[in-house]
Amino acid sequence: MKKLTPPADEALVERWVQWLREGNFDQIERGLDPGLRTDDLRDKLQGMAVLIPAQPAKSVKPVGHLVAHHPDSSRTVTTTLEYEFPDQWLLARIVVQQQSGKSSVTGFSVYALPESVERQNGLTLAGKNSAHYGVLFLALAALAVSVYGVIVCIRVPVGKKRWWWAILCLIGVGRLGINWTTGAVGFMPMWIGFPPSGAVAELYSPWIVYTSLPVGAALILMFRDRLVRSEPSGR
Numbered sequence: 001m002k003k004l005t006p007p008a009d010e011a012l013v014e015r016w017v018q019w020l021r022e023g024n025f026d027q028i029e030r031g032l033d034p035g036l037r038t039d040d041l042r043d044k045l046q047g048m049a050v051l052i053p054a055q056p057a058k059s060v061k062p063v064g065h066l067v068a069h070h071p072d073s074s075r076t077v078t079t080t081l082e083y084e085f086p087d088q089w090l091l092a093r094i095v096v097q098q099q100s101g102k103s104s105v106t107g108f109s110v111y112a113l114p115e116s117v118e119r120q121n122g123l124t125l126a127g128k129n130s131a132h133y134g135v136l137f138l139a140l141a142a143l144a145v146s147v148y149g150v151i152v153c154i155r156v157p158v159g160k161k162r163w164w165w166a167i168l169c170l171i172g173v174g175r176l177g178i179n180w181t182t183g184a185v186g187f188m189p190m191w192i193g194f195p196p197s198g199a200v201a202e203l204y205s206p207w208i209v210y211t212s213l214p215v216g217a218a219l220i221l222m223f224r225d226r227l228v229r230s231e232p233s234g235r
Helices: 007-022 025-031 041-049 130-155 162-168 215-230
Strands: 059-069 075-084 089-099 102-113 172-179 185-193 197-200 208-213
Touching: 007 025, 007 041, 007 059, 007 075, 007 089, 007 102, 025 041, 041 102, 075 102, 130 162, 130 172, 130 197, 130 208, 130 215, 162 215, 172 215, 185 208
Parallel strands: none
Antiparallel strands: 059 075, 075 089, 089 102, 172 185, 172 208, 197 208
């Protein structure tokens, strides 16, 4: 993430956090988009400022950098830094709207974390509920069925196309996924995947554990006797 985050964007977040630490709220207000300069802005800034410990941070590293391009040729750049202090962690995030060579800060937030982002988004079983275990069980079951289908294709005499059948066994249809950190569940009916189940994550983002119907393996196991009869003998 350090290599993917432009130094200027990282420095911008650090500068605004330093202004917050110093109580330089006027500088922050001048840099914010006019739509954010509400009557309670000063109270919000003071609430964020009290979250920052007096001692210097042990480490500061980028944990998120997202660039979104829009149809009107503008783009939104979101940069997130993680601050590690002796007794706590903080996340600082700035959202910058860029268009026609002009930039404005449309979002600035600082909030405390109970642990580091890396640990918080870890792929562990601690503290998980029935939804997590349910999706995990289905993912392992789909993978087991697919692997068994591949073994059947290799061992059963289905002719020279056995490897094509074996590849078909590793294809899944439909996707049921769960955000391993938040527990949010999503379903995509129009999805074809290879392999049928797994877990994916982007850098410091939460893991997504997913599963799908191992349709390929199911078809092979259901019709393997017919395939053996229809294919010429020989390996």
